[in-house]
Amino acid sequence: SQKIEQNSEALNIQEGKTATLTCNYTNYSPAYLQWYRQDPGRGPVFLLLIRENEKEKRKERLKVTFDTTLKQSLFHITASQPADSATYLCALGYSSASKIIFGSGTRLSIRP
């Protein structure tokens, strides 16, 4: 079965630095990969989607890369702010299936 690993359960970063989160998967490469943000007691909120034929996607201070050879996605937040503190979830989607599989998330803390 497909496994998704997000680099660490928690990551602490100094404000202003770039936060880098990792998502690794085994077995089959997904048709697309998504990143979500989840705040405590709230539902996840979609941030970015990158397809298997794309190397990089950007949105404001966010950047996602997708390396199907390494079976890895990196999620970067540049000029990080305390308001970026949250849990970030990686999710894989397959074109032939109706399910999206989630990783267990990385809890990011940005200290002032």
Place this chain on the structure above:
Amino acid sequence: ETGVTQTPRHLVMGMTNKKSLKCEQHLGHNAMYWYKQSAKKPLELMFVYSLEERVENNSVPSRFSPECPNSSHLFLHLHTLQPEDSALYLCASSQDHTGELFFGEGSRLTVL
């Protein structure tokens, strides 16, 4: 009015009770999902409905019974639950299983 609304937000029930969780989406999407989120575990997909037909049933115990009367509403009927069923139950919707999921805020369930 938010895109995906879940009620109740909090529910405490005994093991012999029968209750239901409700989800309503105002986005015109044609697919709806139930996910279970337990502490320190990835989101687990429970059920997927596409055009009001169930297309995925992820080996969920029969004490959880979904219902999708139309494309905007989704229910999760609960009966004779176990304490380990205590979790955050998240409803989501999407268009055609091909992109982002829009989540509700979740229903926090506690089974005594």
